[in-house]
Amino acid sequence: MKERVHIFIDGSNFYHQLIQLLGHSKLGNYADFLEGLMNPGQQMVGATYYIGKINPNTGITEAEKKVSQTLADKQEKFLSWLQECGIEYQLGYFQKDGKIEKGVDVKMAVDMIKLAYEDQYDTAFLVSGDGDLVDAVELVKELGKKVYNLIFYKHKKTSFSYRLRRTCDQYFYINRQIENFIKGEKN
Numbered sequence: 001m002k003e004r005v006h007i008f009i010d011g012s013n014f015y016h017q018l019i020q021l022l023g024h025s026k027l028g029n030y031a032d033f034l035e036g037l038m039n040p041g042q043q044m045v046g047a048t049y050y051i052g053k054i055n056p057n058t059g060i061t062e063a064e065k066k067v068s069q070t071l072a073d074k075q076e077k078f079l080s081w082l083q084e085c086g087i088e089y090q091l092g093y094f095q096k097d098g099k100i101e102k103g104v105d106v107k108m109a110v111d112m113i114k115l116a117y118e119d120q121y122d123t124a125f126l127v128s129g130d131g132d133l134v135d136a137v138e139l140v141k142e143l144g145k146k147v148y149n150l151i152f153y154k155h156k157k158t159s160f161s162y163r164l165r166r167t168c169d170q171y172f173y174i175n176r177q178i179e180n181f182i183k184g185e186k187n
Helices: 013-023 030-036 062-084 104-116 131-142 162-167 176-181
Strands: 004-011 041-054 088-094 123-127 146-151 168-175
Touching: 004 104, 013 088, 030 041, 041 062, 041 104, 041 131, 041 168, 062 088, 062 168, 088 104, 104 131, 123 131, 131 162, 162 176
Parallel strands: 004 041, 004 123, 041 088, 123 146, 146 168
Antiparallel strands: none
16 A cells, blocks of 8 residues: 655745746646655645735735736636646635735644544645744654655755754755756656
């Protein structure tokens, strides 16, 4: 029987890291990419993308509101596309100023723990560099699950928490896998 893997993705972090790595998000089908991260003895049983919902009414001026409406429309298209790829999503929110995302880490932590408790996976792939998730990772491990931290490596600037990386069972950088996937090469 294959090891069951659920992938938990900090969407905002993932998206912005892709932009920095590639110039723009041209990863293609996220589900195909995520499947490519599996070892032969692993099987992806689920993937969840966590992101703050853009409020289309953010801003004071009409120009600012128009920009937020455009961003909200683009996000809706993106969320529909994720569903077409077979990836679930969970929405947090943005504070009134539209700049600070809230609730995403909590939703991710709750889902990691809940699904571990329900024995829905054997291993969590955590695509995040956020140290706020350390306590959730520790509890998931106490429930007998493994947690791998998938992170981006940036020269001279880290995009991950050393504390989170040390708490997880393993970590690995996904820059090369992304670049190879785009080139059509095997990870």
